[in-house]
Amino acid sequence: MDAGGAVRLGRPGQDRARLVPLVEVTATGHGRMWSGERFIETAIGERLAYRGHETVQRGGGERTTIRLTDSETGLAAHVTLETRAGSGCLRARVRLVNEGEVPLRLESVSTLAFGGVVDGEGGLDDLTLHWADNDWLAECRWRQDGFRKRVVPLSRSAHGHEGRGCFERYSQGSWSTGRHLPVAGLTDAEGRAWLWQIESSAGWRFETGEREGAAYVALFGPDDAHHQWRHTLAPGEEFHTVPAVLVHTQTGGLDAAFGELTDYRRSIRRDHPDHRALPVIYNDYMNTLMGDPTTERLLPLIEAAGAAGAEVFVIDAGWYDDDAQGWWDAVGAWEPAPRRFPGGLPEVLGAIRAHGMTPGLWLEPEVVGVRSPLARTLPPEAFFRRGGLRVTEHGRHHLDLRHPAARAHLDGVVDRLVGEWGVGYLKLDYNINIGPGTESGSESAGAGLLGHHRAHLDWMASLLDRHPGLVLENCGSGGLRMDYAQLAVAQLQSTSDQQDLLRYPPIAAAAATAVTPEQAAVWAYPQPDHTLDEIALTLTGALLGRVHLSGFLNLMSPEQSGLVRSAISVYKELRPELGRARPFWPLGLPGWEDEWIAHGLRGGGATFLSVCRRAPENAGAATPSSTLAIPHLRGTQVRPEVLYPPTADATAEWNADAGRLTVSLPRGNTAVLLRLDPVAANA
Template structure:
């Protein structure tokens, strides 16, 4: 076995080239490589049994799993696992290029199967300076003379995720799964392998089972059930492995066992899970979706910090994420999709007076009455705006704010007159019929006529309506894909999604300072295919500000703080503490102000103004800070919760109480803020300033103790670090 060892940005990578020229990924970790870890001790495989170890390596540790239809898979597979793929196990090493570019180090590994399937697979690993994250993708090319049907290709494949340390996987491996859903975004849960059905039940023989941990999305809502992420920790070896899938559609990852090791495979759509396959004609290539994978010590905060740095590196440079302007949107706990000129003017005055810098007219501006099933042409409603919507956007500008409007460009309602006139190839089609969901059709962005239609809308709202901000919503799920002009419905969906990304790139090329918010019924498309382009993300449509605190506290796991838009919507009949709680939900992220500001009492409106002014004082620190959770991630059942952001000299901590039985809560800041010789010089409450806040910081114990006597309270603290 020939080893190739690479150390870069705190990542230890070890490849192996076997005697029959197979290329293996043997190690990808924060820790150093130990050859004996490759074959777990058992009656069948003791460390000194080199031949058995070599057999295990021969059958597993592929750098890439790729499966074509019609070829044998001879080794142990069991069930739906994407292992022992062909030509995955048939590939032989050809070459590796090791170069550097302006981003960082780049490895390109070439493998071929010239004997059976006549395919070439090229793996690209891009390192990023300053963070322990690598971006992977694979490209397969048919170099033969016959067509091949591609059923699966991994973007990242790593065997031996548990191999460091002597303990059983039951005793050391934990998996964090990020559940997501409408009004339930960013809900992480921690499991042992045995909790997920992967208990070690064959400790003395080669472990094989049909069980596999599968986290999958199928469809165009990329995060309707999970964020496209995962986090693994080995508590014995003190290592972690984490990843994000950068795709705006169907994706899959799995953890299973093979030959006394566990593996992680991460991919885009698959035939088994997503009704996807792609026919590769001679000379044709297919590229997998990109996946970012990182390593760290077993510290969730550190891992999320590394991902935050990486996300900033891959994101389109834009002014919005540098300046973090305050946005007012007229929807939540306000007009709720029923705007008119008469209703907007007093809200515009109140928003401007409160310090908002953008003003967004949300849904309903394009049609009178009930508009859900008639959307699609996006022309102003004269019933709602008798003198045209430009009268309102001009008034917004006269108040020193930038105007915005709501769009849902990817759909047409079934009662839209244009939808009735255009051909079926404008839309997703399955079984010969247009795909329906919630009285809408899904537009197909592969169609040039569809692109012309949506470009006309964008140009019109920017040019004629004066919009500098677009809230781009998306409220349907069209399922597995479309059968038109595609080998499979999953491939039709994938091609549409890649066409949508190209269209977005074209929009930003024409309008580089246009702010477009990514919204999908709140946070149902929180993925970095979209967020590497969009500057801001709606985190939720959660309508209860007390429940929103959980989403707010955990938001930075899924998106950088400067991209995470959180509603603040004071209630008409609330009290001062309700306003404060609402404001603090958004103040370490991006303020999406709403609520009937023009109808609030003076003292409650003053708290909104104070919160926005405070935000403007600290927002320059938000854009380069990293997250921390001193008392752990928030859960929907928590009665106390907190989260913070930090840089070298300052940290900001939001603390919430919601119906806790006790009034006192202790927060340990040592691990989060006092590592590496640092200490806390000062802790002060910066919002609200005039309301009573009882707290004590113990410098010796490095603990902040807060006393919140009311049932529902929140406070924002600034912490000076030296």
């Protein structure tokens, strides 16, 4: 805090000019002090002054609330900063209260802003920027570049001003991760890392740039410029920002930072027995029934899935389809299709239970097809609207879960499926991007989207309150809504809809950057026309996450079935480790076209390592071996053991002095799961 009462995050004695105000706010009539693309250096942010603070100890951590006020507008900001003992995580939220006499029209509010990152001569030249592109079928594609290539030096001394730009990434519409992950970071040459995550299912944005020779980072929820978010704060009213977290580690680079972030994600989510049981899930959709289930088709799959070791069987899309024109634009009532299930859907659910599995169903609760009767019977206010018109996207309307009729409808559906039919698992999908949001009265579209998503999270939590054993899978056309607003409530996250077994490995390997391993649902879809190498490849990719088994298991040969059963047996032995292990990447985060891909989990004892070698298009470029850096085992004698596949044509040689493992896979398009156990000195 300086003499004027301004509060900034930084190290003791750090140059104040290199820091940024603790909270940055733009409001109509109160913009920025230096115009450009940056959302820092705001007039209100500069004026917010210290009014008091309090710190409380709770649950092994510390919570500090800093109170700030702007004397010109009467806006008060209550900044809550949370830390945990022994952790490098700082979680932030801001509560704004209008203590003035006139309404204030907010246009952007930072959740967390901090500067002074790697200050000093030459420091920015050593910074590397990391961010993740995301798309349907191509999730978690991490990229990196030198900070100075994205934030160029501009000879500030010659101009007297900072630049007007920054490096930014942001969401667009209602797919929170449809373009990028709300996770990014900076690393330096010394192994230090700054990693951040924004927890929003509606809009979000982060920016990083240069301020007085140091890097800064600012994290936001929705804003006017990118999300059509405006929020009028009347006197006495308050607004809460979305949460965000900063992870800072002194050594270990990105691996160490993602380890801290993984532990943090576990600490903020709703407790649920699924996080400890981690049952094997069979889902009939991917590369199998593809939304066309019937009793006749399901019963053989149910028997085969149970025999393979599955513990949950999910009937995916199509179970409600009894429409000659197709189900896509007719969904909403969620009643079973009689022609698909002549004996009734409960008969099939009973067969699932008879084979020792929990029955599950697919549901897309937030949409109503334009041809559904519900599109006419629910009140207009129960749907997303803009300009007074109901929004339509890809043959669907969108429910606004702030409306009691919309919520009552969905409560009735779930209570019937779970309470009456005994369904224990719901896959909640979301396959349209509805755009900026909904306008109810005078609210902006972005404010409507944020309001709906907060109501959606409350609705999901209420389902778990009423049905404590129910498991909810979060799916957004694969991984297009993969954020920790959702994942603090839902038990699992779909990582992709990718159907090509050779395109899935980089997604599976990088999934732990977006979601904890025990929440990361990874498809494994072996088929009777696959080679044994292909079956082992698709199964191996899922073994360090949550196995989402699929495929026509009922048509496999005994040898193929044995390979599937072996994978599930290995998974059940190692899964007790998943919920407390941290991820790491011994070849770095995977590239989309990489030949060699590796990711691992390290816990209290053993280290598990999944290694995949894809055959390059140019066979002459093939490399049958790869050397992986595993620094946490350097200096330790280790015994590599192949866990899967049981007949892997693979070798692994350990160099304890260098902390490196050389893995050989003579054939392309193969994979192996290894366990690395330290060997006792007297062994």
